[in-house]
Amino acid sequence: MPESIFIRNGHIIDPSQNIDALGDILIEGGRIAAIELRGAKGKAKTMPVPEGVKTIDATGLHVVPGFVDLHVHLREPGFEHKETIESGTRAAVKGGFSAVCCMPNTSPVNDSDAVTGFILKRAAETALCRVYPIGAITKGQKGEELAEIGGMHDAGCVGFSDDGRPVMNSLIMRRALEYGKAFGTTMISHAEDLHLAAEGVMHEGAASTLFGLRGIPAAAEEVMIARDIILAQMTGGKLHIAHVSTKGSVELIRRAKKDGVNITCETCPHYFSLTDMAVAGYNTAARVNPPLRSEDDVAAIKAGLADGTIDAIATDHAPHHRDDKLVEFDKAMCGISGIETAFALSLRLVGEGVLTMPQLVAALSTRPARIFGLPLGALAVGSAADITIFDASAEWTLDTRQFISKGKNSPFDGLAVTGLVVMTLIEGNIAYSLK
Amino acid sequence: MTHKHLISMRDLTRSDIQQILDTAASFKDVLKRDIKKVPALRGKTVVNLFYEPSTRTRTSFEIAEKRLSTDVVNFAVSASSVTKGESLYDTIKNIESYGVDFVVVRHSSSGVPNFIAQHMDASVINAGDGINEHPTQALLDGLTILEHKGSFAGLEVAIIGDIIHSRVARSNMIGLQTLGANVRFIGPPTLLPPQPPPGVKMYYSLEEGLQGVDVIIMLRIQMERMNKSFFPTTADYFIHWGLTGDRLALAASDAIVMHPGPMNRGIEIASDVADGPQNVILQQVTNGLAVRMSVLYHLSGGEHNA
Amino acid sequence: MRGAMAKELLNKKDVERIVSRIAHEIIEKNKGPENICLVGIQRGGVHLAHRIAAKIKAIERVDLPVGSLDISLYRDDINIRRDHPVVRKTAIPFDINGSKVVLIDDVLFTGRSIRAAMDALMDYGRPAAIQLAVLVDRGHRELPIRADYVGKNIPTAKREKIDVQLSEDGFEDNVQLVKAKD
Numbered sequence: 069m070p071e072s073i074f075i076r077n078g079h080i081i082d083p084s085q086n087i088d089a090l091g092d093i094l095i096e097g098g099r100i101a102a103i104e105l106r107g108a109k110g111k112a113k114t115m116p117v118p119e120g121v122k123t124i125d126a127t128g129l130h131v132v133p134g135f136v137d138l139h140v141h142l143r144e145p146g147f148e149h150k151e152t153i154e155s156g157t158r159a160a161v162k163g164g165f166s167a168v169c170c171m172p173n174t175s176p177v178n179d180s181d182a183v184t185g186f187i188l189k190r191a192a193e194t195a196l197c198r199v200y201p202i203g204a205i206t207k208g209q210k211g212e213e214l215a216e217i218g219g220m221h222d223a224g225c226v227g228f229s230d231d232g233r234p235v236m237n238s239l240i241m242r243r244a245l246e247y248g249k250a251f252g253t254t255m256i257s258h259a260e261d262l263h264l265a266a267e268g269v270m271h272e273g274a275a276s277t278l279f280g281l282r283g284i285p286a287a288a289e290e291v292m293i294a295r296d297i298i299l300a301q302m303t304g305g306k307l308h309i310a311h312v313s314t315k316g317s318v319e320l321i322r323r324a325k326k327d328g329v330n331i332t333c334e335t336c337p338h339y340f341s342l343t344d345m346a347v348a349g350y351n352t353a354a355r356v357n358p359p360l361r362s363e364d365d366v367a368a369i370k371a372g373l374a375d376g377t378i379d380a381i382a383t384d385h386a387p388h389h390r391d392d393k394l395v396e397f398d399k400a401m402c403g404i405s406g407i408e409t410a411f412a413l414s415l416r417l418v419g420e421g422v423l424t425m426p427q428l429v430a431a432l433s434t435r436p437a438r439i440f441g442l443p444l445g446a447l448a449v450g451s452a453a454d455i456t457i458f459d460a461s462a463e464w465t466l467d468t469r470q471f472i473s474k475g476k477n478s479p480f481d482g483l484a485v486t487g488l489v490v491m492t493l494i495e496g497n498i499a500y501s502l503k
Numbered sequence: 504m505t506h507k508h509l510i511s512m513r514d515l516t517r518s519d520i521q522q523i524l525d526t527a528a529s530f531k532d533v534l535k536r537d538i539k540k541v542p543a544l545r546g547k548t549v550v551n552l553f554y555e556p557s558t559r560t561r562t563s564f565e566i567a568e569k570r571l572s573t574d575v576v577n578f579a580v581s582a583s584s585v586t587k588g589e590s591l592y593d594t595i596k597n598i599e600s601y602g603v604d605f606v607v608v609r610h611s612s613s614g615v616p617n618f619i620a621q622h623m624d625a626s627v628i629n630a631g632d633g634i635n636e637h638p639t640q641a642l643l644d645g646l647t648i649l650e651h652k653g654s655f656a657g658l659e660v661a662i663i664g665d666i667i668h669s670r671v672a673r674s675n676m677i678g679l680q681t682l683g684a685n686v687r688f689i690g691p692p693t694l695l696p697p698q699p700p701p702g703v704k705m706y707y708s709l710e711e712g713l714q715g716v717d718v719i720i721m722l723r724i725q726m727e728r729m730n731k732s733f734f735p736t737t738a739d740y741f742i743h744w745g746l747t748g749d750r751l752a753l754a755a756s757d758a759i760v761m762h763p764g765p766m767n768r769g770i771e772i773a774s775d776v777a778d779g780p781q782n783v784i785l786q787q788v789t790n791g792l793a794v795r796m797s798v799l800y801h802l803s804g805g806e807h808n809a
Numbered sequence: 810m811r812g813a814m815a816k817e818l819l820n821k822k823d824v825e826r827i828v829s830r831i832a833h834e835i836i837e838k839n840k841g842p843e844n845i846c847l848v849g850i851q852r853g854g855v856h857l858a859h860r861i862a863a864k865i866k867a868i869e870r871v872d873l874p875v876g877s878l879d880i881s882l883y884r885d886d887i888n889i890r891r892d893h894p895v896v897r898k899t900a901i902p903f904d905i906n907g908s909k910v911v912l913i914d915d916v917l918f919t920g921r922s923i924r925a926a927m928d929a930l931m932d933y934g935r936p937a938a939i940q941l942a943v944l945v946d947r948g949h950r951e952l953p954i955r956a957d958y959v960g961k962n963i964p965t966a967k968r969e970k971i972d973v974q975l976s977e978d979g980f981e982d983n984v985q986l987v988k989a990k991d
Contacts, residue, residue, distance in 0.1 A: 504892055504893075505891045505892045522895070525895060525896070526893075526895070526896045529879065529896040529897070529898065529899070530896075532898070532899055532900075533882070533899075536932065536933065537933075538932040538933070540932070541882040541883065541929075541932070542882070542883060542928065543881075543882040543883070543884075543887055544887075800882070800887075800893060800896075801892075801893055803887055803888065803893075804887070804888075804890055804891045804892055804893055
């Protein structure tokens with residue numbers, strides 16, 4: 069039985085209940101037992117605290133539902149030199165995440181209840197936060213035959229994706245969306261037309277011309293999103309678009325939502341923090357798929373977050389071994405190890421006036437939880453005490469050598485940022501503490 | 504000129520280029536002597552690291568290096584540990600431990616010279632990286648143009664063919680613009696960049712694009728482009744973009760025709776033009792040697808001295 | 810660099826007399842103008858070489874071959890200097906094998922340029938002899954090199970400079986000593 073904890077005097081934000089005020093939270097038995105907010109006049113109205121309860125003084129800090137990451141690569145089984153469930157979740161809680169959804173592009177691919185079971189078993193043994201597996205849409209992620217979606221759903225997969233690869237065959241994607249309806253599950257689209265992407269290694273634009281590198285046009289993402297929207301509309305299936313990166317994609321999704329299509333989407337911090345110019349000097353830390361895009365795309369992503377077209381911020385945490393990035397640019401593996409830098413980068417959106425603090429918390433916590441129907445992302449009395457406490461004014465410098473993740477591949481090394489997670493609680497247990 | 508590397512034409516100012524071309528002209532004199540060697544780089548070691556097969560450029564560099572009394576090591580890709588799967592990083596670290604002063608590198612990935620310069624102490628000369636740049640080609644083309652035209656200001660230069668995959672086109676564009684010439688691209692839409700680079704005019708029509716042109720730089724058409732649907736057939740290409748005698752007549756009457764070689768007769772260039780009087784291709788080869796000597800000479804300055 | 814800090818050492822008339830004397834000395838030492846060729850070291854020696862050749866022609870009515878030699882590619886300080894000097898014209902359009910070559914330079918200082926010039930010359934052939942004529946010898950030799958024909962010996966401090974200006978470059982002939990800036 070986890071001990072009781074009293075979080076005192078924090079700035080509590082819970083978008084699911086429209087809470088945005090100073091207050092106290094009492095945790096008992098891993099659940100939120102009580103929340104007491106200050107009155108409108110700011111008078112202290114503290115609740116009686118049972119004796120001997122561990123108190124966390126959250127004065128000057130924000131207290132929010134634990135972040136939920138819809139998109140991480142934990143690399144286990146098969147690529148443990150890049151990351152394991154243990155190291156990845158240890159990095160996650162440092163980043164303020166109390167739950168992560170892990171993609172199936174492991175080795176073997178998570179395309180069966182057996183592999184799903186293995187991941188859940190390893191998570192139970194070693195993970196520091198909640199791990200929700202995402203199963204593959206097709207066998208081996210080859211895009212040819214449906215994988216055992218029903219079996220994987222029963223085993224615990226919260227959604228399905230061939231992420232890392234698209235489902236090129238439109239008929240297969242149609243079937244997946246239809247079949248998924250029986251289980252109320254979501255098909256997550258990694259939207260990339262492989263033919264249009266051809267041999268591109270970065271965004272196709274002025275920067276790729278400048279650097280002499282082959283480009284991936286925005287159209288490669290957009291044509292697949294357009295296709296998936298039409299298939300979702302036709303089948304009534306539940307569609308989620310992973311890592312949205314272009315202006316055109318945001319526009320397509322905005323219109324689809326207006327038309328009532330059952331669609332949600334996510335973006336990642338690198339798509340609103342960097343442009344394709346970050347590739348300068350053939351910096352392999354900036355090679356990611358989808359690629360970093362142009363300034364116009366970055367502005368559109370921010371606008372999409374601001375008006376709610378983009379539902380969630382996910383990290384697409386993609387750790388790689390040093391050897392996989394210490395190569396020629398066009399041979400470098402794609403991916404950014406981003407789970408420890410996501411919060412600080414996302415907080416900049418509040419400073420820039422793109423999002424309010426409650427909207428940011430919603431994007432990191434409440435809305436992602438809702439997308440997969442997870443009982444998280446809220447601080448309601450009786451709900452699991454998954455809580456993230458952060459200092460919105462702490463200044464620090466991102467340093468990949470300090471990363472907990474095995475993957476140090478980040479283009480943000482050396483960046484001075486504001487906003488630091490000081491504690492992450494999961495089910496009332498302190499999974500991470502800054503001190 | 505006090506650079507350590509020659510990786511991109513963007514690193515060279517107009518006066519840097521002038522200096523290299525002036526010195527190259529003096530080296531042409533050395534090449535006419537009986538003793539075609541000078542001791543300028545005696546005691547220095549250069550590694551020719553050619554990951555792409557290239558007899559011409561590699562030989563040109565090798566001769567240039569030997570004429571300067573440099574010790575030359577040819578790193579032949581097929582015969583080496585690269586085929587055993589050794590990473591580029593490990594390869595260059597091994598080369599570094601031999602105490603090498605220069606690395607001349609050609610590789611199919613853009614950005615490799617930058618990678619080598621980052622991880623190794625030697626001076627790096629880019630002999631062609633992916634689809635990015637080929638600076639010594641642009642410099643030897645510049646010398647050839649200078650010899651025939653006297654100056655670059657206001658010169659109209661047309662680069663014709665597979666522009667988006669051509670490092671020769673890119674380096675030439677940068678160098679010629681730095682020197683004050685006007686550059687235009689001509690080719691099928693699939694082989695031209697989606698947006699014209701600053702200062703460059705683009706034409707789909709060869710007839711239109713050649714009006715008033717003083718210098719024509721032809722690019723090779725590679726067969727694999729056809730297989731990837733950049734154009735349907737070489738016949739279709741030649742009919743519309745092949746440099747024939749009557750198209751050449753649309754350019755300035757004293758226009759010169761250049762080609763980095765080797766030529767595909769009947770695909771990008773008609774045989775009568777290839778063998779014609781306006782073609783300066785063999786001079787390009789001679790100039791290549793002198794230019795490479797000049798580049799090595801200029802990069803060999805002590806950079807650790809204030 | 811000129812102005813109050815510079816002191817004139819030789820004027821137009823001085824230079825003219827020196828050229829004349831050196832021309833006579835060359836003929837005297839070699840017992841006649843036969844088999845002699847003149848090679849001026851870029852840049853300072855080239856004009857002087859032509860003047861000496863003209864003087865010898867006036868005296869002996871013989872046209873000596875005159876060439877120019879750039880020593881940049883033979884210097885011993887290529888690794889030390891950050892940027893390289895401009896490589897100028899080397900033109901030796903005659904056979905030096907078996908000839909007596911008189912190298913001509915404006916100022917003899919450390920002797921390194923002459924060492925480089927001799928190495929360069931050897932790549933053109935095997936002369937019977939190499940002699941050296943200089944307008945000014947300012948001392949401070951770092952190599953065992955000496956001139957056969959000297960216009961004027963001028964003791965200098967190492968940091969000072971000798972500045973030679975000739976009419977072929979648009980000045981009135983003069984040689985100045987420029988004091989070092991403190």
